[in-house]
Amino acid sequence: MRVVLAEDLFLLRDGLVRLLEAYDFEIAAAVETGPELERALAELEPDVAVVDVRLPPTHTDEGLQCALRARRRRPGLPVLVLSQHVEQLYARELLADGTGGIGYLLKDRVFDAEQFVDAVRRVAAGGTAMDPQVIQQLLARRSGDGQGPVDRLTPREREVMELMAQGRSNAAIAGNLVVTERAVAKHTANIFVKLGLEVSDDDNRRVLAVLAYLDRER
């Protein structure tokens, strides 16, 4: 699997290259700046791009803008965005086109190599990887008044929904919560009924539906 990597700090770039290579990814390019990333994405046709939000020369949100432009040119191009901070505002922009193949994670998540690589693979396969902090923020907003449908979920259902919104598959959720996959499927069905969402067998469509629901204005 070919990866284009954009990160301006040498130590982190180097670490990421070594980590990904250790898990049999092929690094098509590891670049430092926005313009280089732009070119690499246009010319190298990677299977997935791992991109830092803040890149030279402007040191603003150059990386994010590059990724969004590349996805407009090539819809569904899998992009995993990394940042020192997560903002729901950015998550919303990334998810706006509704095509999936999007990841948005704190850089801290690299600490857990297995989970990080799992996230890269998921995004490359057209899935979603949202940082738990984004989901927490969304949930905190939805359940602000203690009256909404989210508050009617049982604690277990809420756990399942958090993991699902992060983009995990039923099998992964089952592994994480130490329950059977059938139990997870039951919780999932309950969640969709309580939130008034249409049930779908497709993992990714399900994730996007939950995210869209959480982000909707009350």
Added chain:
Amino acid sequence: MLLAAGRGLALAVGSLPLSILGFCLSLVSMALIPIGVGALTTPYVVQGVRAYAERRRALAERWGGVRVPSAYRPAPATANPFRRTYALLRDPATWRDLRWLLVDMTAGYLTALLPAVLVLYPLEGLALAAGLWRVVGDGDGGAYWYAFVPVDGQATALGAGALAAALLFVAHRYTVSVFQVHFRLTEAMLTPSQAELAARVRVLTETRRDAVDTSAAELRRIERDLHDGAQARLVAMGMDLGTVEMLVDKDPEKAKALLAQARRSSAEALSELRDLVRGIHPPVLAERGLGDAVRALALRLPVATEVSVELEGGRVDAPVESAAYFAVSELLTNAVKHSGAGRIWVDLHHGAGRLRISVTDDGAGGAAIGAGSGLAGVERRLGTFDGVLAVSSPAGGPTMVTMEIPCVLS
């Protein structure tokens, strides 16, 4: 010379209607104060006149090299139009502007026009000498007067030409200085008195002291947070790693557990640093500017918040941007914590050299600028930028807090 003449003409033509308009509007508006209407319009008229005077100050500096200091008192911090009007009328600068408008539309107009006349009038004389005299003489043999020369034939036309040449020489020598007189006049009329400057210095001294105090307190807080937080965690992490080094052969199980603990420590240190950075300068503000930073802030609130931004796509100066962001942040926190509001509206708008922000909620009201309300702190910090804060919060709500900071967009 030609430049001065051209500028003078433009200034004369452009300023006359504006000065007359400003003067008349001011008089009418002030005359209507007793019946109430004037109280509503006067603040706007006075602000308009001030903006106009500031433009003319800038022009005097650019075209005439004359720096005219301005010392308006900050706009009063109240939404009540009567009190606003009263405060504006008490500012001597308001009356000085009016006097200046009167002089500007008379003597100012003439001194701006004179350079153009000095250049254009000789041109007419030269044209007469060159043959225009044949055309301008009226049919019944009367002479055409060029200044004091009656033009009725080639000879007198040449005389007019000679006068024109002399005038042109005068123009060459004096146009620029005559034009300068115009700006000196502006300076004489618009320069604030010593007392006003002294008052301004007093305000500046006070706000500077507040600014220094606030930033010193901020630095102390940051130092303490780093010392007790990230620094302590890194120490613990180093110790854990040292122990791991020792245990790795003897007790691999224990070493593994310690490694996991070290990783947790580093994650916690990172998260603490992240919170600290957000308190110093939020990353989204650096990345996107004020509008999106406030939008991102609104998305974190448990209360539905509408944000509307009108900044003409520009960025506010970095220090003002940061001050405005933290002010909004404080106001939103207040609204969420104390008002019990179900909806909040934030409006950011830049116009006429001022950033205007209002935060409105449909909560219980009763907010006031007082000790410990948080609003006093916001007001003090805005003071550093000559910003002001006005609160309208009747019991039962709604609450509307408005801030205005003078600044330019880049």
